[in-house]
Amino acid sequence: xxxxxxxxxxxxxxxxxxxxxxxxxxxxxxxxxxxxxxxxxxxxxxxxxxxxxxxxxxxxxxxxxxxxxxxxxxxxxxxxxxxxxxxxxxxxxxxxxxxxxxxxxxxxxxxxxxxxxxxxxxxxxxxxxxxxxxxxxxxxxxxxxxxxxxxxxxxxxxxxxxxxxxxxxxxxxxxxxxxxxxxxxxxxxxxxxxxxxxxxxxxxxxxxxxxxx
Amino acid sequence: xxxxxxxxxxxxxxxxxxxxxxxxxxxxxxxxxxxxxxxxxxxxxxxxxxxxxxxxxxxxxxxxxxxxxxxxxxxxxxxxxxxxxxxxxxxxxxxxxxxxxxxxxxxxxxxxxxxxxxxxxxxxxxxxxxxxxxxxxxxxxxxxxxxxxxxxxxxxxxxxxxxxxxxxxxxxxxxxxxxxxxxxxxxxxxxxxxxxxxxxxxxxxxxxxxxxxxxxxxxxxxxxxxxxxxxxxxxxxxxxxxxxxxxxxxxxxxxxxxxxxxxxxxxxxxxxxxxxxxxxxxxxxxxxxxxxxxxxxxxxxxxxxxxxxxxxxxxxxxxxxxxxxxxxxxxxxxxxxxxxxxxxxxxxxxxxxxxxxxxxxxxxxxxxxxxxxxxxxxxxxxxxxxxxxxxxxxxxxxxxxxxxxxxxxxxxxxxxxxxxxxxxxxxxxxxxxxxxxxxxxxxxxxxxxxxxxxxxxxxxxxxxxxxxxxxxxxxxxxxxxxxxxxxxxxxxxxxxxxxxxxxxxxxxxxxxxxxxxxxxxxxxxxxxxxxxxxxxxxxxxxxxxxxxxxxxxxxxxxxxxxxxxxxxxxxxxxxxxxxx
Numbered sequence: 001x002x003x004x005x006x007x008x009x010x011x012x013x014x015x016x017x018x019x020x021x022x023x024x025x026x027x028x029x030x031x032x033x034x035x036x037x038x039x040x041x042x043x044x045x046x047x048x049x050x051x052x053x054x055x056x057x058x059x060x061x062x063x064x065x066x067x068x069x070x071x072x073x074x075x076x077x078x079x080x081x082x083x084x085x086x087x088x089x090x091x092x093x094x095x096x097x098x099x100x101x102x103x104x105x106x107x108x109x110x111x112x113x114x115x116x117x118x119x120x121x122x123x124x125x126x127x128x129x130x131x132x133x134x135x136x137x138x139x140x141x142x143x144x145x146x147x148x149x150x151x152x153x154x155x156x157x158x159x160x161x162x163x164x165x166x167x168x169x170x171x172x173x174x175x176x177x178x179x180x181x182x183x184x185x186x187x188x189x190x191x192x193x194x195x196x197x198x199x200x201x202x203x204x205x206x207x208x209x210x211x212x213x
Numbered sequence: 214x215x216x217x218x219x220x221x222x223x224x225x226x227x228x229x230x231x232x233x234x235x236x237x238x239x240x241x242x243x244x245x246x247x248x249x250x251x252x253x254x255x256x257x258x259x260x261x262x263x264x265x266x267x268x269x270x271x272x273x274x275x276x277x278x279x280x281x282x283x284x285x286x287x288x289x290x291x292x293x294x295x296x297x298x299x300x301x302x303x304x305x306x307x308x309x310x311x312x313x314x315x316x317x318x319x320x321x322x323x324x325x326x327x328x329x330x331x332x333x334x335x336x337x338x339x340x341x342x343x344x345x346x347x348x349x350x351x352x353x354x355x356x357x358x359x360x361x362x363x364x365x366x367x368x369x370x371x372x373x374x375x376x377x378x379x380x381x382x383x384x385x386x387x388x389x390x391x392x393x394x395x396x397x398x399x400x401x402x403x404x405x406x407x408x409x410x411x412x413x414x415x416x417x418x419x420x421x422x423x424x425x426x427x428x429x430x431x432x433x434x435x436x437x438x439x440x441x442x443x444x445x446x447x448x449x450x451x452x453x454x455x456x457x458x459x460x461x462x463x464x465x466x467x468x469x470x471x472x473x474x475x476x477x478x479x480x481x482x483x484x485x486x487x488x489x490x491x492x493x494x495x496x497x498x499x500x501x502x503x504x505x506x507x508x509x510x511x512x513x514x515x516x517x518x519x520x521x522x523x524x525x526x527x528x529x530x531x532x533x534x535x536x537x538x539x540x541x542x543x544x545x546x547x548x549x550x551x552x553x554x555x556x557x558x559x560x561x562x563x564x565x566x567x568x569x570x571x572x573x574x575x576x577x578x579x580x581x582x583x584x585x586x587x588x589x590x591x592x593x594x595x596x597x598x599x600x601x602x603x604x605x606x607x608x609x610x611x612x613x614x615x616x617x618x619x620x621x622x623x624x625x626x627x628x629x630x631x632x633x634x635x636x637x638x639x640x641x642x643x644x645x646x647x648x649x650x651x652x653x654x655x656x657x658x659x660x661x662x663x664x665x666x667x668x669x670x671x672x673x674x675x676x677x678x679x680x681x682x683x684x685x686x687x688x689x690x691x692x693x694x695x696x697x698x699x700x701x702x703x704x705x706x707x708x709x710x711x712x713x714x715x716x717x718x719x720x721x722x723x724x725x726x727x728x729x730x731x732x733x734x735x736x737x738x739x740x741x742x743x744x745x746x747x748x749x750x751x752x753x754x755x756x757x758x759x760x761x762x763x764x765x766x767x768x769x770x771x772x773x774x775x776x777x778x779x780x781x782x783x784x785x786x787x788x789x790x791x792x793x
Contacts, residue, residue, distance in 0.1 A: 091297030091703075092678070093565045093594060093621050096380075 129203065131184075135163050135211040146203055152195050156182070163211060181212045221251030230259040239264060258282055265289065266698075266723050268330065269748065272780040273311045277318035284323045285349075286315070290330035292726050292774055293676075294701055296354065299728055299772070301754050303787040305331070308355075312336040316343035324349035324375075331355070334362030341369035348400075349375040359384035360409075367393040375403035375430075385411040392417050401425040405432035407456050407487065412436040423448045432456030435489050440468055446475035455479070457487035460514070464494040477501035486510035486535075493520040503527035507554075510535040515563045518544045518572075526551045532587075533557040538573040538594060545577035549584025557590040557615075565594075565621060575602035582606040590615040597628045598655055603637025607644035616641055617652035623679035623704070626656035633657055639664035642672070649696075652676035659686040666693025674699040684711040691715035701726040709736035716744050724776040732773050734793075735766025740775070741793040748782060749793040750774045761791040 134141040142162045149155045159182065182194040186205040194202070194209070221229065233256055236242050246256040262285040265271065277283075290306025308330045315322055322344045332355050340347065347370045352358070364387050366376065391413055394401075401421070406413065415437060422428060428449050433442070437458030446452070462468065472495065476482070482502040491514040506528045511521060512535050521536065522544040528534075531552040536544075538560055548555065558581055560573065575598045582588055588610045598620050606613075626633055634655040642648060642665050649671055653661065657680035665672070666689035673696050681687070687707035690700065692715055700722065708731035719725055719740075734751065741749040751761070752772035782792045 089623075089704075091294065091299045092623070093562065093619055094297045094678075095561060095565055095594070096296035 131206055131208045133159065133162065133209040133211065135180075136213055144209070146206065151199055152202075155194075159209075159211065182209060183212060184209050221249055221255070226255050229255045233259055261285060263287070267776050267778070268306060268308075268311065269780060269783050270723070270776065270778045273314035274318075275780070277314045281318060282321070283319050284321060285326075286319075286322065286324070287326040287328075288330065289328045290355075292701065292724060293329075293699070294703070294726055294728070295329055299703065299726075300774075301752055301772075301787065301789050304752070304790060305783065305785050305787070307785060308332045308336050312339050316340070320344065321346055323347060324351075326351040327353070327355055329354045331357040332362075333357050334359055334365070337362035338365045341365045344370075346372065348372055349377075349403075351375060351377040351379070352381040353377070353379040354381065356382040360387040360390040363387075364390035364393040367391065367398075368395065371398070372400050373398070374400055376401070377403055377405040377430075377432075378408050379405060379432075381408050383409055385409060388412075389414060389417070391421060394421055396424075399424045399426065402427050403430035403454075404428065405430060405456065407432045407434050409434040409436070415441045419444055419448060426451070428452065430454040433458040433487060435459050438462065439472065439495065443468070443471045443475045446479060450478045451481055452479055453481045454484040454508075455482060455487070456510075457485075457489070459489045460487065460491040460495055461489070462492070462495070464492070469495060469498055472498040473501060480505075482506065484508035484510075484533075487513060489513040491516050491520075493517065496520050496524050499524060500527055504529060506531055508533040511540075512537060512559075512561055515539055522547045528552060530554055535559040535561070537561050537563040538571050539563050540577075541572040542574055542577040542580070543572070545573070546580045546584075549580045553585060554587055555581070555585040556587050558585075558588065559592040560594055561592075562594040562621060570596070575599055578602060579605045579609075582609040585610075587612075589613055592617040592619075592652075594619045594621060596621050597625065598634060598637070599627045599629050600632065600634060600637035600640075601627075601629070603634065604640050607637075607640035611644045612647060613641070613645040614647050615650040616645065616648060617650065617676070618654055619652065620655040623654070624656045625654075633661070635661040635664070639668075642669045647671050650674045653680060654678060656680075658682050659689065662686040662689040666690050669693070670695050672696060675701075677702045677705055679704045681705045681707060684708055687711035688714060691718045697721075698723045700724075702728070702730060704729040706731055708732055712736055713739060713743075716740055716747075719775055720744060720746055720777050722777065724774065726772075726774050728772040730773075732770045733766060734761075734764050734768050734770055737770055737773065737793045738766065746777055746779065747775055748778050750776075750786070750790050751793055752790045754789045761793075 129146040130143045131146060132141050133144050144155070144158055144162070146155070149158065183191050184194050184202070185191055185207045187207065191210070197205075229252065233242065233245060236245065242256055242260060246253045257279050258281060260280045261283060263276065263280055263283055265276065265286070265288040268288050268290045288308070288311060290308070291300055291304060294300055295304070306329055308327055315325075316339050320343065323346050325340065325347075326349070330352075332352060337350075337358060340350070350366060350370075350373070358381070360383060363376070363378075363383070366373065367390060388411070398421075402425075404421075404425075413434065413436060418437075419441075422431065422445055429452060431445065431449060431452055431454070433445070433456055435458050437445070439458075439460060439462045442457055446455075476498055479502055482505055485499065485502065485506055485508070488496075488499075488511055491511075493516055496516065503524065504527065507530055509525070509528055509531055510533075511524075514521070515537055516539070518539050518541040521540045525531070525534065525536070525540070525544065526547045529551060531548075532554050534548060534552065534555060534557070536559070540548075540560070545560075548558075560577070563571065573595055575595060578591070578593050578595070579602050582591075582605065586609075589612055591606075591610075591613065592615075595618075598618065606616075620634075627637070634653075635658055638651075638653050638657070638661045642651070648669055651665070651669065651672055651674070653665075653676070659682045662681060662685075665675070669675075672694050675690065675694065675697065677690075677700075684707055686705070687702070688711040690697070691711060697718075702725075705727075707727065712727075712732060713736055737749050737751055741747065750773070751770045752774070753770070786792055
């Protein structure tokens with residue numbers, strides 16, 4: 001059974017995507033259409049039907065399950081070209097350096113671990129603030145990147161997904177109604193209830209999370 | 214000549230074994246085993262080392278049965294892109310089945326090298342119990358063990374020579390694991406614990422280092438402060454490879470001079486790493502060993518360029534340099550004029566996401582390439598590149614075996630001409646006939662892949678990201694690149710056609726990774742159907758426990774990992790992975 005897919009990329013679409021400066025420069029490397037490029041190399045008996053074209057860029061989602069049924073969406077080329085300040089692409093640039101330490105700290109101080117979007121001691125740009133999450137009774141801990149969340153609701157949503165058994169009886173915005181208690185260790189080593197301080201303050205001081213039943 | 218393979222019986226088996234012992238390369242031994250049944254059996258019984266590039270390519274029990282006398286084994290698990298968090302964390306790569314099979318079949322095993330695998334404490338405990346001659350445990354980029362497991366190794370492996378935890382994540386629950394090395398244990402040659410985050414008992418460490426007089430490699434973790442480093446060095450002046458802990462402290466002249474003397478007493482030091490968060494004031498303490506250094510890793514030292522330059526300029530015999538981009542073009546110019554024996558250069562970004570420009574450009578790369586005639590291996594992160602620079606590198610360094618260029622922003626063109634970097638990379642592959650590993654980046658069209666497919670005859674591993682125009686690009690690679698073993702692709706407009714047209718090629722390769730491309734589930738199904746010796750794994754982390762069978766053919770696959778195997782489908786796939 002031959003699989004026929006239309007993967008032709010229309011030229012004007014491409015021009016938009018690669019037009020980095022002004023239109024005049026794009027003429028120096030005209031993209032060839034799919035058939036022009038590909039048919040020469042592989043002799044297929046039937047020409048490819050020009051079906052709906054798929055865009056060049058694929059949208060990177062934050063991790064919510066809503067867009068399972070959505071096709072790939074066009075990403076703004078500017079967004080792709082300047083990573084700093086925006087949500088970085090997963091695993092790009094491909095640096096795999098291990099844990100960084102905060103300079104000047106004692107042996108007890110810990111820099112948050114990297115979730116994969118590694119950051120160095122230098123400032124500026126996007127950081128990943130990954131903290132360990134351990135749930136009482138669950139052997140394997142997880143890591144959550146707090147920088148990908150803007151509020152406690154989002155954090156609890158992620159925690160629900162990571163620890164499905166937690167889902168029973170969790171009300172996002174009302175910590176007191178939960179059957180599980182989410183606590184965190186702050187910079188001073190104290191364990192506090194998550195949700196008591198404003199989100200920004202929480203982000204600054206949290207070192208790791210623990211879920212108690 | 215007697216029939217039925219009898220000619221092998223002209224000599225006793227021991228003679229053939231002796232002959233085969235001169236064949237170091239696995240490829241040669243594999244070839245020998247195909248000659249006749251007699252040689253197959255002699256070879257397999259005398260094979261002492263095996264390398265398993267993909268832990269799922271063969272069932273552990275089958276490997277152990279075929280080669281019953283193995284002493285050294287090396288196994289790799291997760292795909293390379295796992296280092297950049299592209300592979301689901303529960304994908305697999307479990308060492309349990311291997312360790313269990315080895316415990317059964319290889320009681321005389323001496324060395325175990327695992328890379329990117331999930332190892333458990335139970336594995337380590339089984340290891341410690343099962344192999345009385347066990348000498349080397351090297352876990353690199355692994356996870357799943359805790360210090361309790363390390364304690365079991367320390368306590369039970371009588372003749373342990375090497376414990377190397379390079380980049381392995383260790384759960385630290387047993388504070389005194391180092392104390393489990395018995396007093397009588399003096400055999401250590403390599404102790405590398407740089408990846409441990411927590412404090413180790415330094416007094417115990419000092420005592421261990423003192424009694425292991427053959428210790429050649431010591432890589433400490435961050436928790437070991439500078440003043441304790443002095444004590445350790447004084448106890449082990451015979452060290453050849455040192456990884457320091459944190460190299461930062463308030464400047465104290467007496468500490469500085471002690472440190473300097475300690476380094477001066479290490480006459481055999483060849484390799485230095487660690488230097489975590491070095492402060493410029495202490496770097497000169499390293500000067501006494503600079504002349505002898507062949508390898509220097511400054512990736513944890515985001516010190517200003519001038520200090521780095523002063524240090525590196527003294528290392529006239531350097532063969533390998535790993536450094537951060539804060540060294541800048543000027544620093545690399547100093548490297549080019551001082552380090553004439555340089556073979557390997559890696560430059561990492563200090564601040565990958567920062568908008569602040571660093572003065573490290575394509576000029577630095579060109580200067581090193583021009584100035585260091587023995588340059589063979591390059592890994593270079595930068596923010597701008599030109600085709601001219603790549604032409605210069607191609608001309609000056611035709612002996613490159615590894616060229617990995619990462620221009621940090623995807624789709625970045627030649628910043629002078631605004632052209633794609635096709636011509637530059639094409640020049641590299643055409644000039645560097647021995648190129649075995651290549652990573653491309655920047656703005657690239659299908660043209661570069663045509664060149665790579667046609668010219669890169671020795672290329673074994675190729676990494677592509679945000680490049681190409683269409684399937685033709687992938688087709689050029691798969692239909693060319695005679696020696697290709699590993700191909701990893703992300704975010705490229707490559708899809709079904711090229712994959713299906715080159716299905717047979719995939720069986721000649723170890724593995725193919727494609728993520729965020731245009732591969733459909735239908736193509737994967739077709740591929741899996743046509744090629745029974747391939748495992749076609751599709752992954753989607755949102756689909757936990759959902760049914761893959763009901764997904765339509767035209768749905769796009771987010772992550773695809775195809776690898777050849779004689780073990781059939783694996784049984785340990787997590788919910789987000791489906792073997793089609």
